[in-house]
Amino acid sequence: MSILEKQFEQELxxxxxLAQKECGYTSTRFLQTIEKFGGVKTAQEILRKGRLSDGFEKLQQAGRIELTMEASMIKRPYAELFTDDEVNTCYEVLCEHGYYE
Incomplete structure (x- = not known):
């Protein structure tokens, strides 16, 4: 695992x-998947299945959409860990859910 992949995983x-502390959302399954497969592979698989990350809607409702996996994926330098399509999918989802308003 590269240093950048490790940093991405640590951010997730x-x-x-923070989501648990501030919003009361526990992401046990997501964390278990990250532990087993790593952050990058977990993110890629969620997108491949056409899903949103666990807790996306709860975090959006709490006004903390910046804590989602999708928001982390579009950050520099993490975006280079993913394909253009994966990053663009995250941008589209974040736009649809008011991240840039």
């Missing part, structure tokens, strides 16, 4: 901890 875990 930190955001899950």
């Amino acid at each position: 875990i930190k955001n899950c901890e």
Whole structure:
């Protein structure tokens, strides 16, 4: 695992901890999947299945959409870990859910 992949994974875990602390959302299954397969593979698989990350809607409703996996994926330098299609999918989802308003 590259340093960048490790940093991405650490950000996902930190955001899950913040989501639990600030929004009361526990992402047990998401964290278990990250632990088993890594953050990048977990994110790619969620997108491949056409799903949103666990807790996306709850975080959006709580006004903390920046804690979602999708928001982390579009950040520099993490975007380089993913294909253009994967990053664009995240941009589209975030736009549809008011991230840039």
